[in-house]
Amino acid sequence: MKTYIQYKKATDHISKPFAFLDIDLLDDNILQILNHSSNKKIRIASKSIRCVPVLKRIMEKSDRFQGVMCYSAPEAVFLSEHGFDDLLLGYPITDKNYITSIVEKIREGKQITFMVDCFKHIKLIEDTVKDENIKIPVCIDVDMSLVYPKFRFGVYRSPLRSVHEIHQLIYTIQQSKQLKLDGFMGYEAQIAGIGDQVKGKHLKNSVVQLLKKQSIEQIKEKRAEIIDSINEYDLSFRFVNGGGTGSLASTCKEEVITEVTVGSGFFSPLLFDSYKEFQYKPAAGFALEIVRIPKENIFTCTGGGYVASGATGKDKLPAPYLPEKTKLHSLEGAGEVQTPILYKGEENLDMGDPIFFRHSKSGELCERFNQLYCISNGEVVDEFLTYRGEGKCFL
Ligand SMILES: Cc1ncc(COP(=O)(O)O)c(C=O)c1O
Structure with a gap:
């Protein structure tokens, strides 16, 4: 634990307000994240960093840092111009100018992958590429929420839930002259993004812990079922991405996962003090x-x-x-x-x-x-x- 006097002395010459990063604690968190991820590849969620030198510092620490999950198309273009490669657009893009700007970078030889969850997303990319002789990599985002009759444990993102729906989308990608299937992503927000050891919330914590336990099992089965069903067709794809800081331990235990996404754990803000499974340092x-x-x-x-x-x-x-x-x-x-x-x-x-x-x-x-x-x-x-x-x- 750093003390008030240490930080005060170190920053006495800086006019306030200012933001700071304790590099020693950041390095501790990077090590801890590497140790917690069972040798899986790690994709950095840039939305939780938003600072190029920090992204570079993390990337340089291990070749297990696979690439970046970007949060917008202009950001992906910006990072590719800063020398980053293997950029996964974490969310779908519908703006035609943005799609064009990404296609341009792919044409230049950059590895950038679009996120899709429906036919419309696919069509928008195809229409931009037209008859060009180029294959645009796409990743399919699968919903990982737990849905009960009167309650949904998870977030509203992708509409894709069943193996059948996923197969239909894969079929369309396979048929397309302009697209290639690059990977799958499923973000289990109900595990990764909800604290289960929140101060003063004993009852809620026990409910969340129970729901998380059930959810972890169901997600593991669901993801394995989807990937097994796809493997039957002998399709090649590069990655299966899952998780976030809050689900690192459970997501890494899944055999079908090839890479996990982590962002918040590097800085470790307040919300990440409330998880039972881990404690990173306030960097x-x-x-x-x-x-x-x-x-x-x-x-x-x-x-x-x-x-x-x-x-x-x-x-x-x-x-x-x-x-x-x-x-x-x-x-x-x-x-x-x-x-x-x-x-x-x-x-x-x-x-x-x-x-x-x-x-x-x-x-x-x-x-x-x-x-x-x-x-x-x-x-x-x-x-x-x-x-x-x-x-x-x-x-
Ligand atoms: C698609 C996706 N993956 C992973 C994450 C996890 O990010 P973090 O590690 O910062 O919690 C998020 C967070 O919102 C996300 O939207």
């Missing part, structure tokens, strides 16, 4: 400056309202974490321009001092700051430009 965060002291034990900082996406709730707020025992004010939360912090600890906080925060989710931190100040061994050793710092705003 990234931001610092605000105390600019007023309206009352004893209340320290009001400039900025701070970096609230995360998703269903709204207190868990989407950032939280102060250094010095320890700092808390947001329940009536004000993290404010657009002012954030009061409650503190009754040992540090003698004063105006101008920093409060260090963690973001609730991973990638959105880099949408708020132009650079990450990289801390190692108690000092700032580098500055990494974020996508935003490079003038990019993809989503």
Whole structure:
């Protein structure tokens, strides 16, 4: 655990607010992720990073880092121009200009794979390529939700659920002169994206743990059934992708999986403190400056309202974490321009001092700051430009 004084000393010369990355903790997380993934290949979810030097640093640590799962077409083009290859578009693209820009890169020799889950997605790509002599790689996204009569445990993404529907799509791809089947993806969000050891939620945790247990079994069977049924036809494809940070252990146990996707585990934001199976280290965060002291034990900082996406709730707020025992004010939360912090600890906080925060989710931190100040061994050793710092705003 890094201390308040260590971070304060290391960053004393930097004007606040700023975002930081503890490179030593990032490296620990990279190692832990490699150790947890049973020798499977790992695809980096760039949506949870949004910073080229960080993506490069992770990639350089092991040749088991397979490539990147991108979150938008312009981002994939941008990364391919930064020397990245084997880019999987994690989500379908329907904009014709975007499809054209990706096809252009494929024509130049880049390995970029489109995501599809219906005939319309396929048609849109075919129409863009027309009669050209080129094979565009596509990946089929299969829904991995658990569906009960009155309840769905999972997310609304792909409509593809049955082996029959998947076979129909494969058949269409096989028939196409312009497309080739490159892989399969199934994202089990109900395991990867939901904490099961949330503080103060004992009952909910037990229900989620039970549902996760059932879901893991069913997903394993479903994925094996799909891949076995395809293997009967002797089709060749490159990968079967699954999972996310929160499901690393269970997804890697599946034999048919060739690669897992991981993003959030590298920075390990607040939401990833609430999983029973693992604990990564808080590698990234931001610092605000105390600019007023309206009352004893209340320290009001400039900025701070970096609230995360998703269903709204207190868990989407950032939280102060250094010095320890700092808390947001329940009536004000993290404010657009002012954030009061409650503190009754040992540090003698004063105006101008920093409060260090963690973001609730991973990638959105880099949408708020132009650079990450990289801390190692108690000092700032580098500055990494974020996508935003490079003038990019993809989503
Ligand atoms: C398709 C897909 N795969 C994997 C992930 C997992 O990403 P992370 O490791 O950042 O949780 C996500 C997250 O939303 C996703 O949408």
